Structures are given as C-alpha cells and as structure tokens.
Amino acid sequence: MAAQEIDFYSHREGPNPWKNVIIFEELGIPYKATYLDFGPNKGGVEHEDFLKKNPAGRVPWIKDPATGIELTESNLVSQYLVEQHDKIGIFSVRGAQDEWLVKQWLGFQAASQGPIFAQALIAQHILKNPESTKHFQALVKRTIATVNRALEGKEYLVGGKITLADLSFVPWDLALDVILMGDAETATAEQRAKVWPNWSAWHNRLVQRPAVQKMITIQKQVQGKN
Numbered sequence: 001m002a003a004q005e006i007d008f009y010s011h012r013e014g015p016n017p018w019k020n021v022i023i024f025e026e027l028g029i030p031y032k033a034t035y036l037d038f039g040p041n042k043g044g045v046e047h048e049d050f051l052k053k054n055p056a057g058r059v060p061w062i063k064d065p066a067t068g069i070e071l072t073e074s075n076l077v078s079q080y081l082v083e084q085h086d087k088i089g090i091f092s093v094r095g096a097q098d099e100w101l102v103k104q105w106l107g108f109q110a111a112s113q114g115p116i117f118a119q120a121l122i123a124q125h126i127l128k129n130p131e132s133t134k135h136f137q138a139l140v141k142r143t144i145a146t147v148n149r150a151l152e153g154k155e156y157l158v159g160g161k162i163t164l165a166d167l168s169f170v171p172w173d174l175a176l177d178v179i180l181m182g183d184a185e186t187a188t189a190e191q192r193a194k195v196w197p198n199w200s201a202w203h204n205r206l207v208q209r210p211a212v213q214k215m216i217t218i219q220k221q222v223q224g225k226n
C-alpha cells in the first residue's frame with residue numbers, strides 16, 4: 001500500500017519549511033503542502049484556525065496520518081522524518097559523540113543562523129534601518145565564520161558524511177545575496193568564497209544534491225519565478 005501523504009503547512013518565501021522539503025525529497029516521502037500567508041487573516045499563520053494547530057503561529061507544521069503525530073519546529077520535523085523514513089541510514093552517524101554533534105549543529109542553526117539571518121533581512125529590507133542592518137549583518141558574518149572554522153579540513157560538519165546538520169543550513173544560506181546586500185566584503189558569492197572558503201565549498205556541495213535542486217525548483221514554481 002502506498003504511504004499516506006504527510007500534511008505539511010508551509011510558506012512560499014519563509015526559509016524554515018524548505019529545510020523539510022529537502023528531507024521529503026531526499027527520502028522520497030509523500031507530502032501535501034498547504035501554503036499559508038503571514039499575519040492574522042484567513043489562511044494566515046496567526047489566524048485562529050492555524051493557532052489551534054500551532055500556538056506559535058509559525059510554519060512548518062506537520063500532521064502524519066500514519067502515526068497521528070503533529071509537530072512544529074523545522075529541525076524537529078526533519079528529525080522526525082528521518083526517524084520514520086530513513087531506513088538505510090542516509091543521515092545516520094556512528095557513536096554518541098557524533099550523534100550529539102548533529103544535535104549541537106541543529107541547535108546552532110535554530111538559535112543562531114535562522115533568527116539572526118531573519119533579523120538582518122528585516123532590518124535592511126523592511127525596517128530600512130542602516131544601524132540595525134550593520135549590527136545584524138555582523139552577526140550573520142560571525143555565524144558563517146563559525147561554520148567556516150568548524151569545516152577546516154572537512155567536507156561535512158559531522159562524521160565525514162552528509163547529515164541533517166548540514167542540510168538544515170541550506171535554505172537560509174541561499175538567501176545570503178539579499179541578507180548581506182550592501183556589505184563591502186561579503187555581498188556576493190565570489191566575495192564569500194574568498195572570505196570563507198571552507199563554508200563556500202561546503203555550501204556549493206550541498207546545493208548540488210538532487211534533493212536540494214528539486215527543492216529549489218519547487219520553491220521557484222510556488223513563488224512564480226519560472
């Protein structure tokens with residue numbers, strides 16, 4: 001019997017749910033996407049209909065009919081998908097140290113990369129506040145420098161192989177042209193490759209994966225960009 005589709009609440013632009021799309025595609029998991037708007041109107045993340053599902057009023061949010069599990073927080077959703085569907089261990093690592101390191105980087109992504117990149121984008125493109133833009137861009141650069149340092153002599157963050165830790169960074173890193181716009185040293189991909197060579201090679205390696213390419217194609221389709 002074919003697997004039942006996972007009910008997946010998402011947003012066309014917001015990067016966090018797109019992490020999960022990479023994992024759906026990596027593992028061939030069927031899913032049905034519902035795209036919400038931001039804000040309190042009907043069909044919005046802050047409308048009472050959705051707040052009953054996720055009191056945080058944010059996406060992603062899933063319901064898996066196979067297990068009845070309902071879940072939010074993109075990195076937890078990815079971990080759930082892997083636990084249920086990664087039967088051949090595409091994303092598994094050996095040993096307690098590496099298992100904890102995967103969790104460490106998922107925590108770093110959720111606490112540092114996601115929120116800081118989001119605030120840098122809002123400061124420049126919505127609030128149009130030069131001081132805040134400079135402040136948050138400095139934090140964005142510190143976040144990337146951290147990953148660049150961790151990748152010295154390595155192709156992947158943990159265990160010499162692809163894990164959820166690596167893929168969790170991809171959607172926000174794909175937005176860096178917009179996030180670092182105007183920065184003298186790191187505004188373009190070419191500049192970033194010079195400043196953070198380990199990070200840049202890793203990012204390009206991740207983007208070449210077929211599942212990431214598929215995610216980018218779907219993203220462009222739903223954003224009406226092709």
Ligand SMILES: N[C@@H](CCC(=O)N[C@@H](CS)C(=O)NCC(=O)O)C(=O)O
Nearest residue numbers: 014015016045058059060073074075
């Ligand atoms: N830590 C959460 C963040 C979720 C999040 O902020 N999602 C954004 C879309 S990328 C959202 O729903 N924003 C709506 C809002 O904040 O009102 C995760 O990783 O899932």
